[in-house]
Amino acid sequence: MFKRLLAIAAVLVLTPAVASADPIVIKYSHVVAEQTPKGQAALKFKELAEKKFPGRVEVQVFPNSQLFGDGKEMEALLLGDVQIIAPSLSKFSKYTPKLQVFDLPFLFDNLQAVDRFQAGPHGQALLDSMSDKGLKGLGYLHNGMKQLSANKPLHLPADAKGLKFRIQSSDVLEAQFKVLGANPQKIAFAEVYQALQSGVVDGTENPWSNTYTKKFYEVQKYIMESDHGVLDYMVVTNAPWWNSLPADIRKGLGEAMTEAINHGNKIAFDEAAGYRQKVIDDKKAEVLPMTRAELNQWRKAMAPVWRQFEPEIGRDVINAALKANNRTAMKAASNTK
Numbered sequence: 001m002f003k004r005l006l007a008i009a010a011v012l013v014l015t016p017a018v019a020s021a022d023p024i025v026i027k028y029s030h031v032v033a034e035q036t037p038k039g040q041a042a043l044k045f046k047e048l049a050e051k052k053f054p055g056r057v058e059v060q061v062f063p064n065s066q067l068f069g070d071g072k073e074m075e076a077l078l079l080g081d082v083q084i085i086a087p088s089l090s091k092f093s094k095y096t097p098k099l100q101v102f103d104l105p106f107l108f109d110n111l112q113a114v115d116r117f118q119a120g121p122h123g124q125a126l127l128d129s130m131s132d133k134g135l136k137g138l139g140y141l142h143n144g145m146k147q148l149s150a151n152k153p154l155h156l157p158a159d160a161k162g163l164k165f166r167i168q169s170s171d172v173l174e175a176q177f178k179v180l181g182a183n184p185q186k187i188a189f190a191e192v193y194q195a196l197q198s199g200v201v202d203g204t205e206n207p208w209s210n211t212y213t214k215k216f217y218e219v220q221k222y223i224m225e226s227d228h229g230v231l232d233y234m235v236v237t238n239a240p241w242w243n244s245l246p247a248d249i250r251k252g253l254g255e256a257m258t259e260a261i262n263h264g265n266k267i268a269f270d271e272a273a274g275y276r277q278k279v280i281d282d283k284k285a286e287v288l289p290m291t292r293a294e295l296n297q298w299r300k301a302m303a304p305v306w307r308q309f310e311p312e313i314g315r316d317v318i319n320a321a322l323k324a325n326n327r328t329a330m331k332a333a334s335n336t337k
Ligand code: LMR
Pocket: 031, 032, 070, 087, 088, 143, 168, 188, 189, 206, 210, 231
């Protein structure tokens, strides 16, 4: 009997040692191409995390909706089938309506303003706004400002009337096209190319890196330089899983993530112009600049969307976003002196 007890005790003592010899496997799933800011940030996280914890942590990155598409990835995260995802900020409204601020058309003047808002108190608070749903925001990751594309030139808002546009699963984006008299359709990212090619939709909106790497410009005749909104991400993890990690690993992974996000953000800032140029050079779609007068018409046409969503988002959040633009304006003015 005593021998048996000893044997059981030995098993109990040995079990944690055996278990800790297995690396912690972290699945990081996303929907875009590897060379994009998000794709590169995910690979950088793998590199840094595995370097910090050799043999203790293994990161498996799944790009291009290989593991989960955007319709399923959040559910998979909450079920523990994947540990890190980075959905666009447009895909969180089920979890917190405040993040809809990022979809308001013509709210942010440029990516620098988005960056300042995200770094400020309102932006930082939003990272924790879904903790009651089991989601922890590890940081914001940039992609870029969106361009409108279609099979006919869109100079004025009336040109979009009656057209079908693919949108992400966002009620704000739905309202943005409805207010133009257009017909928005929520379609998963992995299906966009085919939807454009087969004529299921006539147009869409996306930043340059996605338009280029997913070849949307091959199946769109015109891309309008509208910069009318932003497509950025929140890197999120399953909060109970994150909190269950050994403290040193959690700390180290947090640091690796911050560095990986900085790496991705630098790519987003540095390479957007390059992707735009590649689309122009390929000559498959015509890139149309938009005049300030034209943009003002679009801004005016889409303005009702702000009023529609203000109660859900909160005026304080919208004002903080506007303030991030003001600082741009002030900085620009002082630079020109
Ligand atoms: C989209 O669905 O258009 C984007 O959210 C894809 C992405 O992750 O950039």
